[in-house]
Amino acid sequence: MDPIANPFSPGAGSRPPELAGREQTIKDAEIAIQRVVQGRSGQSQIFLGxxxxxxxxxxxxxxxxxxxxGYLTAFVEAPENKPLTEMLYPAMRQVLRKLSSVEAAKHLAVRGLAALRGFASVFKVTLGDVEIGVDPDPGVADSGNLEVDLGEMFEAIGRAAKAAGRGWALFIDEVQYLEEPELAAVIVAVHRMSQRNLPVMVFAGGLPQMAKLSGDAKSYAERLFVYPKIGALDKQAAYDAILKPLAGQGVMMEDKAMERIFSVTAGYPFFLQEWGYHAWNMASSSPITLDDVFCATERALVRLDDGFFRVRFDRLTNAEVDYVEAMASLGSGPYKVNDVAKALKKQPKSLGPRRASIITKGMIYSPSYGEIDFTVPLFDDFLRRRRVSI
Ligand SMILES: Nc1ncnc2c1ncn2[C@@H]1O[C@H](COP(=O)(O)OP(=O)(O)OP(=O)(O)O)[C@@H](O)[C@H]1O
Ligand SMILES: [Mg+2]
Structure with a gap:
């Protein structure tokens, strides 16, 4: 069928034609958002999946x-090898600039900008061409202790936002790449907002392996945040994700074809988009048949193996490849760390650093003590396919 009219959207972060199975998560966030801007308590959220x-x-x-x-917003992606302050600085500057144009908030926003100057200089943020144009406010957000200073910046923004009758929502994607002190600082800052009833919220997303927090940050984190698990879609939602966009274009799909898509994708949203996309292109007319889905599977796997899986695989060193291949040789996960060591004929302890490095790269995570699994769904199948083809 006409590829130009193809409704599916495989691709990182691209909006799906039907956002299936997430109604409750969105509703919960919406309630918290409304409560917080009205000066009530509400929990920030970290989507893990x-x-x-x-x-x-x-x-x-x-x-x-x-x-x-009514929130002003900022979206940052936690950088893999750069400090968070580099990303937050322009976000905070932008919100304060916007608030400084609101009469009721001007005074507080300008004070916030002055604090931001101190913040930028103490954390050595490279300012590039941008100049703040106000003198620093000594003693605010310039102690060099990120937990304290970020809290002071959030407070300055929160006060200005409140005066303007607005809120500020900060979105942090790939939160697993934050260093532990950075994540702790964000959490402590959010705690400060909730204590002072200021309209600032943080929503984050990341892989299930979150930094192991300690001390205050940990106990705040447990109370302040909810951690919705973002997983594969259940059968109903997976069917909706495929069949609704098709129906929107007057196209049907045979039951067996849909069943097949659900079973090969295991309901993972990215794979659903990929299969829907190819099934549409392979079909000559409605309804899309099981045969079309067979052809789509072939196409989809080639594309995934050369793209989605490949780019992640290429980040591994040879020794790391041996490790993940040993995992895949054991079937599907989760895997016992000891079994992987056995498959490699090594002592589990000696593999600790290698395992840690693959975790830091975001390829595997530890779902429970002594166990590991892939962060990329169906990666074990990819590794086994790859072994057969070389
Ligand atoms: N609820 C959903 N229903 C249908 N498709 C979805 C849904 N959520 C996401 N998708 C599709 O899945 C794909 C992946 O989405 P997204 O990039 O948001 O995932 P992610 O969890 O951020 O992945 P990563 O960890 O790699 O960053 C996109 O093509 C998107 O259109
Ligand atoms: Mg993402």
Whole structure:
């Protein structure tokens, strides 16, 4: 069928034609957003899930929701090898600039900008061409202790936003790449907002392996945030994700074809988009048949193996490849760390650093003590396919 009219949208962060199965998560966020801007308590959220489950899409959705309720927003992606302050600085500067144009908030926003100057200089943020144009406010947000200073910046923004009758929502994607002190600082800052009843919320998304927090940050984190699990779609939602966009274009799909898509994709959103996309292109007319889905599977796997899986695989060193191949040789996960060591004929302890490095790269995570699994769904199948073809 006409590829130009293809409704599906495989791709990182691209909005699906039907955002299936996430109604409750969005509703919960919407309630918290409304409560917080009205000066009531509400929990910030951290969406946790494997690759391609729709965390970025959800963050974007919640961002639009918060804008509807009067929030100013900022979206940052936690950088892999750069400090968070580099990303937050322009976001904070932008919101303060916007608030400084609101008469009722001007005074507080300008004070916030002055604090931001101190913040930028103490954390050595490279300012590039941008100049703030106000003198720093010594003693505010310039102690060099990120927990304290970020809290002071959030407070300055929160006060200005409140004066303007607005809120501020900060979105942080790929939160697993934050260093532990950075994540702790964000959490402590959010705690400060809730204590002072200021309209600032943080929504984050990341892989299930979150930094192991300690001390105050940990106990705040447990109370302040909810951690919705963003996983594969159940059968009903997966069917909706495929069949509704088709119906929107007057196209049907045979039951067996849909069943097949559900079973090969295991309901993972990214794969659903990919299969829907190819099934549409392979079919000559409605209804899309099981044969069309067979052809789509062939296409989809080639594309995934050369793209989605490949780019992640290429980040591994040879020793790391041996490790993940040993995992895949054991079937599907989760895997016992000891079994992987046995498959490699090594002592589990000696493999610790290698395992840690693959975790840091975001390829595997530990779902429970002594166990590991892939963060990319169906990655084990890819590794086995790859072994057969070389
Ligand atoms: N609820 C949903 N229903 C249908 N398709 C979805 C849904 N959520 C996401 N998708 C699709 O899944 C794909 C992946 O979404 P997204 O990039 O948000 O995932 P992610 O969890 O952020 O992945 P990563 O961890 O790799 O960043 C996109 O093509 C998107 O259109
Ligand atoms: Mg994402």
């Amino acid at each position: 494997l690759r391609g489950t729709g965390k970025t899409v959800l963050l974007n959705e919640v961002m639009e929701t918060s804008e509807r309720y």
